[in-house]
Amino acid sequence: MPSNAGTTRLVIVESPAKAKTISGYLGPGYVVEASFGHVRDLPRNAADVPAKYKGEPWARLGVDVDNGFHALYVVSPDRKQQISKLVKLAKEVDEIFLATDEDREGEAIAWHLVETLKPKVPVKRMVFHEITKPAIQAAVANPREIDRDLVDAQEARRILDRLYGYEVSPVLWKKVMPKLSAGRVQSVATRIVVERERQRMAFRTAEYWDILATLAVAKPGEGPRTFNATLVALNGDRIATGKDFEPTTGRVRAGAGVVHLDEGGARGLAARLADRPFTVTRVEEKPYRRRPYAPFITSTLQQEAARKLRFSSQQTMRTAQRLYENGYITYMRTDSVNLSETAIAAARRQIVELYGERSVPPEPRRYTGKVKNAQEAHEAIRPAGDNFRTPGEVAKELSAEEFKLYELIWRRTIASQMTDAVGSSVSVRIRAVSSAQEEADFGATGKTITDPGFLRAYVESSDDENAEAEDAERRLPTLVKDQPLTADELAAQGHHTQPPSRYTEASLVKALEELGIGRPSTYASIMQTIQDRGYVVKRGQAMIPSFLAFAVIGLMERHYPRLIDYDFTASMENELDEIAGGDHAAVDFLTSFYFGSTNGTGDQAIAHAGGLKKLVTENLSEIDARSVNSIPLFTDDEGREVVVRVGRYGPYLQRALPGAVSGSAPAPAPASAPASGEGEGEEGGSQGDRAPIPERLAPDELTPEKVHELFLGGGGERKLGDDPSTGEPIVLKSGRFGPYVASGERKSSLLRSQSPDSLTLEQALQLLRLPRLIGVAPDGAEVVANNGRYGPYVKRGDEFRSLDSEDKMFTVTLDEALALLAAPKTRQRRAAAPPLREMGNDPLTEKPLVIKDGRFGPYVTDGEFNASLRRGQTPEELTLEQASEMLAEKRAKGPAPKKKAAKKAAPAKKTTAAKKTTAAKKTTAAKKTTAKKAAPKKATSTPNE
Secondary structure: OOOOOOOOEEEEEOOHHHHHHHHOOOOOOEEEEEOOOOOEEOOOOHHHOOHHHOOOOOOOOOEEOOOOOEEOOEEOHHHHHHHHHHHHHHOOOOEEEEOOOOOHHHHHHHHHHHHHHOOOOOEEEOOOOEOOHHHHHHHHHOOEOOOHHHHHHHHHHHHHHHHHHHHHHHHHHHHOOOOOOOOOOHHHHHHHHHHHHHHHHHOOOOEEEEEEEEEEEOOOOOOOOEEEEEEEEEOOEEEOOHHHEOOOOOOEOOOOOEEOOOHHHHHHHHHHHOOOOEEEEEEEEEEEEEOOOOOEOHHHHHHHHHHHHOOOHHHHHHHHHHHHHOOOEEOOOOOOOOOOHHHHHHHHHHHHHHHOHHHOOOOOOOOOOOOOOOOOOOOOEOEOOOOOOOHHHHHHHOOHHHHHHHHHHHHHHHHOOOOOEEEEEEEEEEEEEOOOOOEEEEEEEEEEEEEOHHHHOOOOOOOOOOOOOOOOOEOOOOOOOOOEEEEEEEEEEEEEOOOOOOOEHHHHHHHHHHHOOOOOOOHHHHHHHHHHOOOEEEEOOEEEEOHHHHHHHHHHHHHOHHHHOHHHHHHHHHHHHHHHOOOOOHHHHHHHHHHOOOOOOOOHHHHHOOHHHHHHHHOHHHOOHHHHOEEEEEEOOOOOEEEEEEEOOEEEEEEEOOOOHHHOOOOOOEOOOOHHHOOOOEOOOOHHHEEEOOOOOOHHHOOHHHHHHHHHOOOOEEEEEEOOOOOOEEEEEEEOOEEEEEEOOEEEEOOOOOOHHHOOHHHHHHHHOOOEEEEEOOOOOEEEEEEEOOEEEEEEOOEEEEOOOOOHHHHOOHHHHHHHHHOOOOOOOOOOOOOOEEEEEOOOOOOEEEEEEEOOEEEEEOOOOEEEOOOOOOOOOOOHHHHHHHHHHHHHHOOOOOOOOOOOOOOOOHHHHHHHHHHHHHHHHHHHHHHHHHOOOOOOOOOOO
């Protein structure tokens, strides 16, 4: 599209990929450049605060709360070079088009660009929801002004999150653990996961039985000869199922009015029904109809990508971003299920081509969103363009990951405009009278699909892995009332009630969406943040809260319940929406929230409490850190209270008589850093009353039986025997740095080749003799063998030499050791250890991925980039997709910067050097004194907002 003659326009987008795609759609006279996302933000820490503001009392927040919540923005250090480039380009063009994303974040980036570049030429806002040539040309032809209401809403959200994070996080540092963070949405998301785990911990299983009958028709017509039916009632009373039991007691709910069969009752009834006649008592047939699912929005895309493709939320959004920027799909951050008329027309044409005219309904389908507080006005996520490209047409252009996600989006979009799936469902009741004259009613259901309609293109998955697929059929014989049947088999079936399922990323996003918490642009970052902060660990797809999360949420619930209240958090989203719509002022909202003013908007419960500032400062002394960091489990058979303590070095179990737990010694700390492989001890109290909790043990797995095992053996300690020379017991323990043996004051870590499960008393005695005195050298120096940070070695004085195996520490002779020590040091590389696991080729780069054991634990590598396994991940359970995602994040950050070698100073005269040193010391001291007066107190950690 040619620009006006002689006119040069600068188009600024967020990413280089987007810039590359768009530049191909614009003619000469257009310069397309990227901002690389946000160009300015609030200061990350004290170092980012400009010198003239360092003395201000609000500098630590980056927000002047006393003057209209004026935000202090600074250019991100990694954006300065790009900003300089944009400033230069802005001086060379006649017009500037800001083509950032069409949402609040994109609007804010456009505004920050104007504020930073301060252009002297006209600036226009260019918006589009897909990167195709027609869309880009239309956007250039129809620019608008920057929407200040959207900017104000984004700025209010940013300030709100900063105030929340920077005021609440220090409370966690003081009362729980340093460097923790609180966040307006992340804390609520963590609470949801913790509450589910509490339900699992309180759950008590129940056993119930029923009977599965295999019934046969005498003269089969249409359908199968046999079918299954389940016992549903006995003498008119319903048979108990899982929903009839109290989850916390395992007992039948009061007033349920059901028959609870145990194993003996079920087997006895089955025997009494053997060889008895069965008769059909009722047949109900109804038409079956299922409408298509709405097109994808951000949350449903993340949910289905997790279910079908096993993608994490971050992986889904990162892949969708690439598809969008390269022109394959529309904008991927949306909560609108609307499709444009051109998109509907494109879908209907393609349905006719692929599935025939009968698969297209007479009228186009239009969907209404059900998302609470939906705000965005974009289309749903769909293939880009006025003519959709099939997955087959783009397969060679996309990576494996991109192709899978594009196909998912394409299928969902096509299916949304197809006909209903139709068929019939039938419900049958059958009765038999036992030899004891008991009336037993059995039930069976069937489903047949006569026209699959949209199910030809797409079938939605379920969070329940045992749920039946919607396109599955259950065919029954043709049955009529009073028809006789015979029982080929009667089998008693036992069942156990199940605790509520843990959240997955998909179901947690769904829960947040239903509560009206968070927005399309934030779901993926929320999922990642709660994992990065150690509040949640993923095991497979399940999200398991840590005991640290229990402590944090417990503190918030007891002392700041409103700040993690679901309705309150959703109401803040509502008020931000009203600011975006121009209906409320951001300053009034922030004032009410922070100071407690009841004028204007803001939550009144917070307002009447005096606002956030008062809330987190006035009652700080009332928070008992020890109580907050104690999670009660149960009282054991001996009347001892068992709790989980969240200590500085991780969670551990403690038990004591009632009343004694709260006043017990502080959390166990590791002994002094062991020299040359010495084991770690746990100080501060009787080991009999404490036991470390294995890292991979989930909270709901701390049953009384497991706790007993941890205290007596399992992951706590195990007596191996007595030292024959001292008579002291030798105990195997588990410490912060792994298993170790201890006897009296002696401790020693296990060797790499040793397993706690198979460690013998003889091996423990060997370990406790380290360091081993081999003998005395001719010069009188002792020669010892030991195990150190880099493996086994021999030592004389300050001279060290490595041994080639751990066994040599116990067998090397004095002559052999002296020969090693006499030999010159060589910098020989050890033979590379074999990988822990070979994973196959990375779907993104096609490079082979392997998991290796490193100095700091296992890591995955493609030979160029390495990524350590996260807490809770094991080499055996890590999936190829997870490994690919971890390495993609590393690649995105780029290689670590190399340290520049310090330049050697030219030699100088001693007198001059001494004078310079003295002068430098005085200057440095003066600078430090000035800095201390001017700079605000630096936070020990920057909270995540």
